[in-house]
Amino acid sequence: MFETLFGMVKEEWRIHSSLFGNFLFASFPLIILAFSFLLSFYTLNNIITLNKLLLIYHCIFILVGLSVGAFGILGREAMNRRFGHASLIAFSSRTLPLSEKFIFLNFFIKDLIYYFILWILPFVAGAYIAFTIKNVYVNFFVIIASIFMSFLASLSFSFFLSTIYIYSKKLVIAVIFSIILLSKYVFHYIEMLPSISFMLKPSLENLIYSLLISCLLSLTSVNLLKVDYAENKKRYKNMVISLEKFLRFSRYKDFIAKDFIDLNRSEGGLAKLIFSLILPTILIWFILSLNFIPFADFLIVFAIMLGAISSSTYNWITEFDVFSSYSFLPIKVSSIIKSKIATYSIINSLCFIILFIASIKAGLSNLIPSLMAFASVSSYVLAMNIYLTGLHPNILLYNSKILIQYLLLTSPILLILMFSSKSILFYFFVLAVLAIAYLIIKKSLEKWDKEEIVF
Amino acid sequence: MIDIVISANNLTKKFGNFIAVNNLSLEIKKGELFGLLGPNGSGKTTTIKMMTGQLKPTSGSVDVLGVDAIAQPIRVREIVGIIPEQESPPSFLTAEEYLHFVAKIRKLDNIEEKCDYWFDFLEFEDQRQILCKDLSRGTRQKLMFAQAFLHEPKLAFIDEPLINLDPIIQRKVKDYLLGYVKKGGTIFFSTHVLEIAEEICTQIAIIDKGKLLYQGRIKDLKKKRQTLENFFLKLVKE
Numbered sequence: 001m002f003e004t005l006f007g008m009v010k011e012e013w014r015i016h017s018s019l020f021g022n023f024l025f026a027s028f029p030l031i032i033l034a035f036s037f038l039l040s041f042y043t044l045n046n047i048i049t050l051n052k053l054l055l056i057y058h059c060i061f062i063l064v065g066l067s068v069g070a071f072g073i074l075g076r077e078a079m080n081r082r083f084g085h086a087s088l089i090a091f092s093s094r095t096l097p098l099s100e101k102f103i104f105l106n107f108f109i110k111d112l113i114y115y116f117i118l119w120i121l122p123f124v125a126g127a128y129i130a131f132t133i134k135n136v137y138v139n140f141f142v143i144i145a146s147i148f149m150s151f152l153a154s155l156s157f158s159f160f161l162s163t164i165y166i167y168s169k170k171l172v173i174a175v176i177f178s179i180i181l182l183s184k185y186v187f188h189y190i191e192m193l194p195s196i197s198f199m200l201k202p203s204l205e206n207l208i209y210s211l212l213i214s215c216l217l218s219l220t221s222v223n224l225l226k227v228d229y230a231e232n233k234k235r236y237k238n239m240v241i242s243l244e245k246f247l248r249f250s251r252y253k254d255f256i257a258k259d260f261i262d263l264n265r266s267e268g269g270l271a272k273l274i275f276s277l278i279l280p281t282i283l284i285w286f287i288l289s290l291n292f293i294p295f296a297d298f299l300i301v302f303a304i305m306l307g308a309i310s311s312s313t314y315n316w317i318t319e320f321d322v323f324s325s326y327s328f329l330p331i332k333v334s335s336i337i338k339s340k341i342a343t344y345s346i347i348n349s350l351c352f353i354i355l356f357i358a359s360i361k362a363g364l365s366n367l368i369p370s371l372m373a374f375a376s377v378s379s380y381v382l383a384m385n386i387y388l389t390g391l392h393p394n395i396l397l398y399n400s401k402i403l404i405q406y407l408l409l410t411s412p413i414l415l416i417l418m419f420s421s422k423s424i425l426f427y428f429f430v431l432a433v434l435a436i437a438y439l440i441i442k443k444s445l446e447k448w449d450k451e452e453i454v455f
Numbered sequence: 456m457i458d459i460v461i462s463a464n465n466l467t468k469k470f471g472n473f474i475a476v477n478n479l480s481l482e483i484k485k486g487e488l489f490g491l492l493g494p495n496g497s498g499k500t501t502t503i504k505m506m507t508g509q510l511k512p513t514s515g516s517v518d519v520l521g522v523d524a525i526a527q528p529i530r531v532r533e534i535v536g537i538i539p540e541q542e543s544p545p546s547f548l549t550a551e552e553y554l555h556f557v558a559k560i561r562k563l564d565n566i567e568e569k570c571d572y573w574f575d576f577l578e579f580e581d582q583r584q585i586l587c588k589d590l591s592r593g594t595r596q597k598l599m600f601a602q603a604f605l606h607e608p609k610l611a612f613i614d615e616p617l618i619n620l621d622p623i624i625q626r627k628v629k630d631y632l633l634g635y636v637k638k639g640g641t642i643f644f645s646t647h648v649l650e651i652a653e654e655i656c657t658q659i660a661i662i663d664k665g666k667l668l669y670q671g672r673i674k675d676l677k678k679k680r681q682t683l684e685n686f687f688l689k690l691v692k693e
């Protein structure tokens with residue numbers, strides 16, 4: 001029974017380590033550790049109290065859980081994305097006498113192990129070291145348990161919602177909108193989440209509650225899950241033609257049309273937007289309303305964070321493309337990347353609406369600077385992403401060398417913008433960052449044109 | 456008038472220490488149906504990729520229709536047609552959308568008409584609206600075939616083109632290729648199916664472990680009363 005699970009873990013390890021080398025891949029957790037150490041060391045007691053910091057850490061992993069938990073819609077795509085078509089155990093349900101549900105359950109557990117070892121454990125360890133050095137006492141096991149359970153709970157919740165989504169889109173959209181509307185109250189009571197109340201007051205009762213809820217949600221989801229392996233030969237009307245008319249302002253209209261068709265027809269379409277953009281946005285809003293950055297302007301900081309999150313859309317618009325499906329056509333890699341930038345901009349203009357709505361609550365006076373902040377952060381982070389990973393952001397972010405570069409190159413910029421948000425220098429920085437982003441994108445296009453096509 | 460359509464000089468490709476193609480020189484004239492034969496892993500695909508600007512050779516040079524394939528890879532791909540070894544059209548387009556997409560990239564006009572012709576000729580009209588990823592392998596190969604000839608190139612590179620096609624379509628495609636070279640086109644194709652090579656090729660080359668072992672006319676082999684199979688087996692075993 002455990003062979004499948006074991007095989008999957010090994011498989012995942014081998015795929016990543018063969019891509020980046022054992023060393024680089026294995027050092028990924030160390031980077032996480034260093035990152036959380038630095039973050040905790042510098043913020044604790046200077047900027048923020050222990051309880052608030054811990055709460056934020058929980059929220060971070062709730063965020064991660066929400067965004068990776070959308071298995072239900074992604075279904076086999078989730079497996080596909082990380083394994084590629086050659087896969088492997090996940091697809092063996094076709095050839096081996098194993099049920100799909102069993103395989104999926106294993107996949108789910110494997111992901112838990114994977115995230116625990118690669119993300120949660122090093123993150124908590126880094127924070128713990130920082131706390132110890134600062135003579136702040138916390139119980140390591142309680143923290144790691146509560147963070148893991150928060151992650152598990154949000155993962156299961158997101159998994160559950162996304163599974164239900166397949167059955168009734170309307171229901172899920174309604175649920176999400178009511179969460180948005182009630183967000184104020186929901187977050188007010190976030191301490192009632194069993195995993196967080198476990199951290200505040202460790203008790204067996206809270207532990208059991210928390211695990212029980214997560215198990216219930218995820219087991220129900222596995223049972224309801226539709227992993228559609230059947231060749232469904234659905235017929236589709238030609239959408240390229242009509243979309244092209246709509247997009248005729250762009251030189252890359254054919255490619256943009258293709259991107260939207262891919263997004264629309266792949267499992268999940270709209271839901272991807274909800275799970276990777278909208279839900280995290282709400283959570284960020286909540287974290288910020290804890291008001292722990294008194295020196296910065298609320299709306300602008302929100303816009304900066306939104307810019308950083310929105311860059312994740314680049315990951316899913318590149319998901320369906322491999323260089324090799326273009327390598328025999330007269331088209332440069334840089335043109336493909338340019339078309340992706342166009343698609344990215346179209347999708348992310350949605351964030352302008354989000355910001356507009358946010359500004360109604362937070363004060364219209366800062367709408368313009370926050371829009372500018374968003375535009376510059378979003379382009380800058382995208383530029384770095386393209387420079388470092390080209391068309392394969394999903395896999396390459398697991399390469400620790402690239403991840404370090406990415407973090408070092410992006411986070412200072414975010415901080416500078418945040419810190420300057422109330423000063424007049426802010427406008428200067430915003431424009432400078434935009435200009436840098438532009439230059440980097442230009443450089444990346446040259447870089448990727450020279451690169452040999454491997455994938 | 457250029458009579459030599461492909462001229463490769465000392466093409467070499469190394470992957471790390473491994474030499475996939477070793478000092479290969481070939482010259483191919485207009486109107487040939489040229490078959491590159493060799494066992495699995497002998498370097499056929501790598502050769503085609505270098506000739507079409509998809510891979511940079513470690514050393515050597517190659518001119519295709521008078522264009523330097525290393526310096527101007529995109530230009531080469533504009534003027535030739537290529538059927539890659541792995542049929543991998545983007546996943547969520549339908550067959551029809553994919554052909555349109557390629558036609559747009561190649562900036563063709565009369566797109567509908569051209570596409571209709573190929574759906575009709577290769578007999579997969581009924582598959583037009585199916586997503587590429589849901590097509591059968593043979594149908595996908597038909598689509599890749601159509602994609603390569605859509606712009607009526609003077610030269611086409613095809614990597615194992617017939618493997619998944621049924622006998623009826625195979626016959627059609629073979630006749631198409633024969634007619635195509637008669638009209639002045641040139642075909643460079645790789646295969647390890649010797650019967651096909653023997654039947655349609657005007658000229659062949661045999662490579663093994665990246666090295667060119669033989670280049671010559673099928674007619675000459677026939678004169679010597681050699682079957683291609685015997686010849687191939689003897690050559691490769693040595």
Ligand SMILES: Nc1ncnc2c1ncn2[C@@H]1O[C@H](COP(=O)(O)OP(=O)(O)OP(=O)(O)O)[C@@H](O)[C@H]1O
Nearest residue numbers: 470475493494495496497498499500501502540647
């Ligand atoms: N990107 C790569 N990296 C490393 N080795 C490679 C790469 N591409 C090809 N090779 C190796 O180069 C050799 C030649 O490969 P190639 O695909 O050209 O062979 P082939 O003649 O087309 O074989 P087949 O008949 O199986 O299609 C093989 O040993 C292969 O493993």
Ligand SMILES: [Mg+2]
Nearest residue numbers: 499500540614
């Ligand atoms: Mg090959």
